Amino acid sequence: MSRKQKKHEIKERSAKKPARRSFLKKLWLGLGIVAVLEFAGVVVAYLLPHRRSSEKRELGALVEAGLVERFPLNSVTAFVRGKFYLCRLEDGGFLAVSRKCTHLGCTVPWLDKAQKFACPCHGSAFDIRGEVASAPAPRALDIFPLIIENRMVKVDTSKPIKRSGFRPEQVVYPKKA
Amino acid sequence: MILHFRPRTVAERTLRFTLTWGLGGMAVVLILLLFGTGILMKFTYQPFPDKAYASILHLQRDVLFGQFVRNIHHWSGNILLIVVFLHFLRVFFTGAFHPPRQFNWVIGLFLFLAVLMSSFTGYLLPWDQLSFWAVTICTGMLEYIPGVGLWLQRLIRGGSEVGASTLSNFYAIHTAVLPAALILLMPFHFWRVRKAGGLVVPRAPQEDPGTTGDRVPGIPNLLLREVVTALVLIALVLMMSVYFNAPLEGKANPGLSPNPTKAPWYFMGFQEILLHLHPFITLCVIPALIALVLLSTPYVRYPSRTAGVWFASATGRRSARDAAAFALVATPLGILLDEYIVEFAAWMPGLAPAIRNGLFPLIGVLSVCFGAYVVLKRKHGTDKMESIQMIFVFCLTAFIILTMTGIWLRGPGMRLSLPWM
Numbered sequence: 168m169s170r171k172q173k174k175h176e177i178k179e180r181s182a183k184k185p186a187r188r189s190f191l192k193k194l195w196l197g198l199g200i201v202a203v204l205e206f207a208g209v210v211v212a213y214l215l216p217h218r219r220s221s222e223k224r225e226l227g228a229l230v231e232a233g234l235v236e237r238f239p240l241n242s243v244t245a246f247v248r249g250k251f252y253l254c255r256l257e258d259g260g261f262l263a264v265s266r267k268c269t270h271l272g273c274t275v276p277w278l279d280k281a282q283k284f285a286c287p288c289h290g291s292a293f294d295i296r297g298e299v300a301s302a303p304a305p306r307a308l309d310i311f312p313l314i315i316e317n318r319m320v321k322v323d324t325s326k327p328i329k330r331s332g333f334r335p336e337q338v339v340y341p342k343k344a
Numbered sequence: 345m346i347l348h349f350r351p352r353t354v355a356e357r358t359l360r361f362t363l364t365w366g367l368g369g370m371a372v373v374l375i376l377l378l379f380g381t382g383i384l385m386k387f388t389y390q391p392f393p394d395k396a397y398a399s400i401l402h403l404q405r406d407v408l409f410g411q412f413v414r415n416i417h418h419w420s421g422n423i424l425l426i427v428v429f430l431h432f433l434r435v436f437f438t439g440a441f442h443p444p445r446q447f448n449w450v451i452g453l454f455l456f457l458a459v460l461m462s463s464f465t466g467y468l469l470p471w472d473q474l475s476f477w478a479v480t481i482c483t484g485m486l487e488y489i490p491g492v493g494l495w496l497q498r499l500i501r502g503g504s505e506v507g508a509s510t511l512s513n514f515y516a517i518h519t520a521v522l523p524a525a526l527i528l529l530m531p532f533h534f535w536r537v538r539k540a541g542g543l544v545v546p547r548a549p550q551e552d553p554g555t556t557g558d559r560v561p562g563i564p565n566l567l568l569r570e571v572v573t574a575l576v577l578i579a580l581v582l583m584m585s586v587y588f589n590a591p592l593e594g595k596a597n598p599g600l601s602p603n604p605t606k607a608p609w610y611f612m613g614f615q616e617i618l619l620h621l622h623p624f625i626t627l628c629v630i631p632a633l634i635a636l637v638l639l640s641t642p643y644v645r646y647p648s649r650t651a652g653v654w655f656a657s658a659t660g661r662r663s664a665r666d667a668a669a670f671a672l673v674a675t676p677l678g679i680l681l682d683e684y685i686v687e688f689a690a691w692m693p694g695l696a697p698a699i700r701n702g703l704f705p706l707i708g709v710l711s712v713c714f715g716a717y718v719v720l721k722r723k724h725g726t727d728k729m730e731s732i733q734m735i736f737v738f739c740l741t742a743f744i745i746l747t748m749t750g751i752w753l754r755g756p757g758m759r760l761s762l763p764w765m
Binding site: 288 | 477480483484485487498502503509513598599600602603604605619622623756758
């Protein structure tokens, strides 16, 4: 081995040492970041709404609205506890419309005279089917699943259904007696 | 110990009241008042939906000086928002964000955010109609952030709707998280001021950037001025609290939105934009742009040193004035145009709302503004700093007009109306 080669080897070794050191440093840093992320994860998981309580709510979420005959054609009935409106269209079909404006979540009252839901917050309006009649609301009011058993209208208030607009298949019709 | 907190000597020129207007010191005084009265109210307040409102009533009726303490907290909080906003403007317009103060500008922005969030979280605590619905619509805005919006909304509300969990979340944030953040950030902010060698030294546009002037001892020169400002401010807050009660409406009723329902006044500018543009643009694009521009402003390279000169230069003063005048005319015109003439929804019924009510109006507004910008830039021959300042002044003026419109000119159904009619 010549002198030059030896020198070269020593140089390489001394170059390797800092490489190992910097690798370890990076390892520490990486582990540190992982630890911080874990703590952050724990905090977020702690703060997230609990799943159990929402399940409990779902059990009692089926609201019996009333017999079909109770609701005249082209009428809107408010259900305060269920947070929805039961709308009976002119053709006799039913629709359970959420009272929550799709713009920012205000409660929309039904105006009987004007025949529309008018949001007091930003002036959105919806027709009896929940369809947007004037902006700024970006989509139609949510609806709730609705079934009619033995002429009794039942609404499942646990699962609001988002929709972009009104479609005829959303309406539920009572069986002809 | 407390006296050591302040600098031993200060540049005589920085003592001029018209440099700082005493705004930083005022903010400290108000925050101390808020801490004091906040701690007092913690003894009677109960953060539960069925008890919160009653505990406020109890505080006001039965507790000696209860109403007074709540009034001080209310007025200090509202004045604080104005004071920190003016402080932010002062720092911008005297160029006090240029190096070596660039990082302190960033800390200041976070402090501003903390103050804003403090005020907003405190807004819900009385649990009256005003607070319930303002918080409902403001947290409703989160829904329009793509991807994480809904998740974030559930996290903050502690459920899908504003309720008991929301109240306990806001209570914890208002009385623990944000005060802690303020207590950590404020000394950092002050330390950076001293690290930069004190405040920016004010000078006339033609003076040499290196001018510093004489230094004088901090005691009594600085201390005396701070104490006088603090005492006058405290007297003002106490007077307001004696004569004007903090508002309290009926207990929150989730089934009935009052008409009109408005956000807290400092968010009215955004609520006003919301009436005109699609929520995605207003609540996602615009705030992101604002944050980006404000955070990067001190890190841009500028052609000349303008720190210490009000409005950067003589050209800067003229161009800023023109930008403000343009905004003063264009903003009300834009509002009226959208309210009474433009009907994008009727003209283009087939298009998606995000494009129809979001993209098109935005392009329209931006192209008018860009045209005005080019004209003003040519007329004054502004450099980079002066151009950024023009944009800043325009946005600022427009935002103030939008906020005032939202507060005073929006009546039932959020239609334009005059407050005395």
